[in-house]
Amino acid sequence: MSDSHAAQDTRGGTGERAAILARVREALTVPTSIHVQRDRHLAYAEHANHAEESDAVGGLLPPVGASLQSRIDRFQERSESLRSNFLTAECTSTAAGVLGRIATDSGWKRVAVHNAPLLDQIAPHLPCDRLQIGENYDREALEQCDAGITVCDALIAQTGSVLLTATSAGGRALSVLPPHHVVIATAAQLLPDLPSAFALLASTYGKSWPSFATIITGPSRTGDIERILVLGAHGPKQLTVILINQNQEQ
Amino acid sequence: MKTIALQQFRHDADIAAADGDRRAFIRTALGGYYGVRGATMASYANYPAARAKAAAIKWDALENLGEHLEAFESKLLDRGVKVHWATDAASARGYVLDILHRREAKLVIKSKTMTSEEIHLNDAMEQAGYDVVESDLGELIVQLNKQAPYHFVFPCMHLKRGEIKSIFDKAYGESGSDDPENLTMIARRVLRQQYLRADVGISGANFGVAETGTISITENEGNSRLTCAMPRVHVVLMGIEKIVPRLADLALLQPMLGTAGTGQLMTCYNSLYLGPKRGGEIDGPEEMHVVLLDNGRTRILADSELRDALRCIRCGACLNVCPIFKNVGGHTYGVTYQGPIGAVIEPHLRTVQEFGHLSAASSLCGACTETCPVKIDIHHHLLRNRKKAAKSKRGERAIFGAFTFLMRRPALLRWVGRAAGVIDRLARPLQGSALDPFKAWRQSRTLPSPAPSSFRDYWKSRGRR
Incomplete structure (x- = not known):
């Protein structure tokens, strides 16, 4: 061929x-x-x-505070303006509970997941069927799922974004084909800004790149008709990010 | 000399400028953009410095373009991407048609790529018998309406919801309400099956990173992600000037593109494509091709001033602020890249003889230069294009020759000034008739009458007091 x-x-x-x-x-x-x-x-x-160093772009983009809490606050603030759903949980089992409630409220029948240790602790507890995505998965079946659940490489506080790759998050389609994308992340993955996200990509994959990576900033949207915002143009209508923060202060 | 393109421009500009309703609609549509973009710019720690840095990055890219292109290609080849260098549109079209033929493709799905408009790829593919579907909502609407994009970022911004509803009614059957939400969901449903069925996906590229051999695509809808994920073959069309040196440069250029383009700090999806599906990955295309297109770009690069314009990241901001674009509309330009940046580069991508007039479609107010996120001196280039064109215009030369003659002879100037007032009064009955040399002018404007006395006379009388 x-x-x-x-x-x-x-x-x-x-x-x-x-x-x-x-x-x-x-x-x-x-x-x-x-x-x-x-x-x-x-x-x-x-x-x-x-800028202090000639190569830095960090000092030019919107500022983000140094502490974890200020990163969380910035991510929350950005999520609101992007209309993403940002939730925090103390551990994987509370995350499973939070996601279970969303599944029940939204009437999910079937969700798609990929192989990842973090998801294995959460997905089996959901009150709906599961489609495990692997080599030669059924594309039509994935399209019929109510949600795609993935982990990610990082969250970016500055922009309220999720960074994921084909290697880390179950390929290219799982995070874009179903109408609701759920991301499970840990507090350690919450990076301050875009430069640190690109630095992470280079240090993680510099020797062997996945074929695909994306920075997701809110649910899919369009303004093509009269510049009026509509969510869920072709990708997910909803984006939910659940941050597992084990040191969460009550 | 009036070229066909110029006659068409004047004809279309007259119609568009007289359509006050449509002009008001375009102004309203852009109204939201200014506010959102302003707020996003203000959220930067230092937007002017960010802009300067973005400009500098694109400068580095151009100054060493040869080395960057070779590095870029080398990385792609290492990962099994096929690279085709196309000197012109025909070469790029031929390469894509070869792929379609070899893969026995039937359906081609496309995500927004202006480069494909530039090389008229859709026509070529349709004539060869392939079904071609645009997946970006705006592009789909203008495709169904058999129109070219009105604006290279907002392709269907000229169409009202009712018009879009009738386009959908005709294409897909009764579509119900003309609510943008409903219309968007119709496109979503229709295109879902096409992503799964398509044999080949074609996309553009916003940036090509030399250091890592990476294609970066900026979008909002997710149509590009699906176009590059589901079909077995992914073809990228990319102008050679899209190169940036380092991966880290994207940390600035992606937000700058979003901010200037739509006012978003980051658009919804900024995706990186590095090759076909790798061993261990569960999906993605078996084959990936990158077409590197010259098609006149090296001609612009060879002009030591104009090469500035190759830094353009196609954000469309200069169109959004341009008073001429807002009045004559995108279709009047009659080219792929509309607005101020189009008026700078299109005469050189095509021919200056045929499209030189585009550089006159400007008030030289400089709003384009001021808004450009990579600091291209757009109105300087427009003026320079004009200067070049003026050298060859006999009529203009004659008028300025006469003016110079007059200005050098004060006595004659005084006499002509007095005579003008008299002639104006005597000739009043002829105004607007076939004998009136200013007939064309008076059709849409008033010609002021000469002042009753000259400044010179006024100064004299004032001195005597």
């Missing part, structure tokens, strides 16, 4: 690749005009005045 000319390794090849690279290099032999360069110098100068 993949023996056609379309599937050639083009490394060191000729033809269009060589032509485009030659044009790029030829174009760049002419130095960038002073007029537009001025902006560039301005760019570096302005930036240097405000």
Whole structure:
């Protein structure tokens, strides 16, 4: 199937690749005009005045407090404006109870889960059927599920986002095909900001990348019709994040 | 010389500008955007510095574009992604059609990609007999309505809910209420089965990370995630200028794109694609292709000033603030990339002879430059395009030649000034008739009469007092 000319390794090849690279290099032999360069110098100068290290973007984005509680507060605040459902639980069994109530209230018949130790402590206690997603799972069946439950790589307080990958969270479809996506996370996974999330990706997967990663910020939405917000355009209509915080103070 | 494109532009601009109702609708639709975006910008620790940093990142990318492209390709090839370099639209279309043929595809699902509009991919695929479905709600609506996108971020912002309902009625049968919620859910239901049935998914790319060989896609609906998850083949169309050097750059560019584009600190899904399904993963495409498109971009890069415009991240902010865009509308531009940034790059992606007039579709107010999240000096480039075009305009040269002649001769200028008042009074009965040289002007504006006395005369009389 993949023996056609379309599937050639083009490394060191000729033809269009060589032509485009030659044009790029030829174009760049002419130095960038002073007029537009001025902006560039301005760019570096302005930036240097405000950030401590030249590579940092952390000091530019919305600020997040250092303590766990301020991260939780920021995540909560962002969840409200994104219309995500953010809940905390003291341990896995309270998390199972919290999720069980959602299952009952929403009338879930079947939920989809992937293999993860944290989910194994929660999913069996839910008052509905389970579809365990694995190699060659039934896509139609997944589409019929009322919810997809996953773990994640991290939560990002700054933006109220969930970071997950194909490796950590049961592939590409589980977190986007069912109408309700539930994320189970631990307090240790709650990162302050986007730069730390990208740093985590690089340190976790730098040697062997999964084929897919995504930063999820609220339930699926569109404003395409008259710029009016509608949730659940093609992805989940609801996003629930349950944070297990074992050191929670009462 | 009046090209066909210019005549079409004038014709469409007249119609769009006279449609006050539609213009008011567009203004209302954009009204919410300004407020939300302002609040999000204010939440940054330092938005001006963030903007400067974003500009600097895109600068680094361009200054070493060759090295970055090679590094990017190398990483992708290592993970089994097939990379095709396309010098022009025909090469990119041919490559995609080859894939469809080889995979014996029937149904192609697409998530929003302006690059595919640029190379007219849908037409080519449909003519070759494939079913093509756009999955982004706005793109789907304009596809069903057989229109081009009105705005490269908000494709159907010109259509009212009632119009969208009738488009859906025609395509899918009676759709019920014209409530946006109901209409969105209809699209959701229709497209669900298409994701599962489609043989090939085609997407664009917002950023391509050289360091890690990563495609980054920014979206809100989840249609792009489904397009890249369910079909067995994933094809990415990407302009060569979408390269960014480092993965960490996305920590700034993704929020900057969301903020400038829609006012969201982060859009709903910012996804990274690194290759086809790997061993140990449970789903994803068997095959992934990346098409790297030049199609005129290296021509822009070769211009030492204009290359500034290749930093564009296609957020659409310059359209949203442009008084001309709001008055003439997106379709009037007649090109893939509308608005101020389109007016800068389209004449060079196509031909300056045919599309040079777009650079005149600007009031040079500079709102575009001020709003650009990567600090492209947009109105400077518009002015420079104009300057180049003016050199070749005989009429304009004659007018300015006469003006210069007059200004150098004060006595003659004084005489012409007095004569103008007299001629104006005498010629009043002719106003608006076929003999009136200002007939076209008077159709939509008033031509002020010359002042009864000149400034020079006024100054003299004032001195005597």
